[in-house]
Amino acid sequence: MATTLQEAYKENPINIQHILPIDFHSIQQVPDSHLWPKINNFQASLDEKNPNVPVIDLLAPNVVELIGHACKTWGVFQVVNHGVCSKLLDEAESQARRLFALPAEQKVRVLRSAGGATGYGAARITPFFSKFMWHEGFTVMGSPLDHARELWPHDYQYFCDVMENYQKKMKALSCQLWLLILKHLEASQEYLNSSELIGALQLNSYPCCPNPNHAIGLAPHTDSLFLTILHQTSNTKGLQILKNGHGWTSISPVSDEALVVNVGDLLHILSNGEFPTVYHRVLVNKTKHRVSLAYFFGPPADSLVVPLISSKDVGVVVPTYRSLTVKEYVSLKAKHLEKAFSFIRF
Numbered sequence: 001m002a003t004t005l006q007e008a009y010k011e012n013p014i015n016i017q018h019i020l021p022i023d024f025h026s027i028q029q030v031p032d033s034h035l036w037p038k039i040n041n042f043q044a045s046l047d048e049k050n051p052n053v054p055v056i057d058l059l060a061p062n063v064v065e066l067i068g069h070a071c072k073t074w075g076v077f078q079v080v081n082h083g084v085c086s087k088l089l090d091e092a093e094s095q096a097r098r099l100f101a102l103p104a105e106q107k108v109r110v111l112r113s114a115g116g117a118t119g120y121g122a123a124r125i126t127p128f129f130s131k132f133m134w135h136e137g138f139t140v141m142g143s144p145l146d147h148a149r150e151l152w153p154h155d156y157q158y159f160c161d162v163m164e165n166y167q168k169k170m171k172a173l174s175c176q177l178w179l180l181i182l183k184h185l186e187a188s189q190e191y192l193n194s195s196e197l198i199g200a201l202q203l204n205s206y207p208c209c210p211n212p213n214h215a216i217g218l219a220p221h222t223d224s225l226f227l228t229i230l231h232q233t234s235n236t237k238g239l240q241i242l243k244n245g246h247g248w249t250s251i252s253p254v255s256d257e258a259l260v261v262n263v264g265d266l267l268h269i270l271s272n273g274e275f276p277t278v279y280h281r282v283l284v285n286k287t288k289h290r291v292s293l294a295y296f297f298g299p300p301a302d303s304l305v306v307p308l309i310s311s312k313d314v315g316v317v318v319p320t321y322r323s324l325t326v327k328e329y330v331s332l333k334a335k336h337l338e339k340a341f342s343f344i345r346f
């Protein structure tokens with residue numbers, strides 16, 4: 001997938017002005033370019049009234065049922081007892097912090113190119129909004145060696161080791177979750193072989209913001225692939241999902257090692273709309289520099305995503321979306337963001 005996803009990005013280049021983040025280290029005030037109309041910020045009392053996102057113990061005997069129910073009702077859940085040790089989560093976060101702490105002139109050396117997939121830069125959704133986000137990111141697919149060498153000519157190995165190990169562990173967890181989801185959907189295992197799943201790692205940084213009521217870390221969006229596994233700084237709120245009937249709901253980690261898993265667009269299509277794709281955003285705050293690591297995983301770019309209809313429903317339930325390749329969907333999303341669905345809905 002990495003290569004063909006990179007091809008899809010190459011076909012939809014982004015203007016350099018939408019890739020280059022501002023120098024957050026030197027900024028005292030939110031510039032007009034980053035000033036949004038008042039953001040409906042955290043309201044503790046409202047958050048407390050909101051129902052909590054499901055927390056799933058991966059060792060629970062009824063885990064298939066729990067995940068199926070969470071995907072259907074929320075499209076998002078937290079997992080615990082997932083087997084990724086907290087030491088690795090901490091190390092990956094601290095290596096991400098080490099990268100973002102570098103001076104802007106250094107980070108720019110590994111700036112994502114216009115049609116590129118990896119490297120330092122603003123969020124891919126930037127061109128769809130008239131204001132910029134309070135965010136900088138770094139995307140890794142496989143080994144980050146070339147970029148790490150540019151950043152730390154004499155001290156790049158540890159960063160590479162941690163990022164590669166982190167992706168390996170996330171891939172294993174993705175495969176485990178994927179098999180449980182296929183079981184729930186009653187899909188044959190050959191249908192999307194978990195060994196073919198591929199991922200990309202996105203490091204996100206949300207620096208302290210002098211005016212958090214008028215800035216946004218990441219504007220509302222959905223993730224494109226099957227699932228996203230997210231590690232976020234503990235004790236720092238930021239991620240919110242739009243929950244029907246409840247408005248924006250915060251998702252704070254239930255423990256230091258809990259990971260957030262959310263359904264992406266391709267799984268929404270594959271489940272024939274049974275699982276909602278999750279609209280989410282990130283808020284910023286004045287005093288805490290929040291960092292997150294999002295691992296996106298999905299099928300190879302050339303594979304066809306066909307809405308699944310269980311054998312007992314054939315002839316009764318009709319597909320909501322037409323089938324399409326991953327690459328085709330990524331291209332539609334790069335051009336139309338969430339309006340991409342309107343091009344494939346029957």
Ligand SMILES: O=C(O)CCC(=O)C(=O)O
Pocket residue numbers: 202204218223230232238239280282291292294
């Ligand atoms: O930082 C977060 O909590 C969310 C990140 C995210 O939504 C993304 O990388 O797509």
Ligand SMILES: [Fe+2]
Pocket residue numbers: 221222223280
């Ligand atoms: Fe996201």
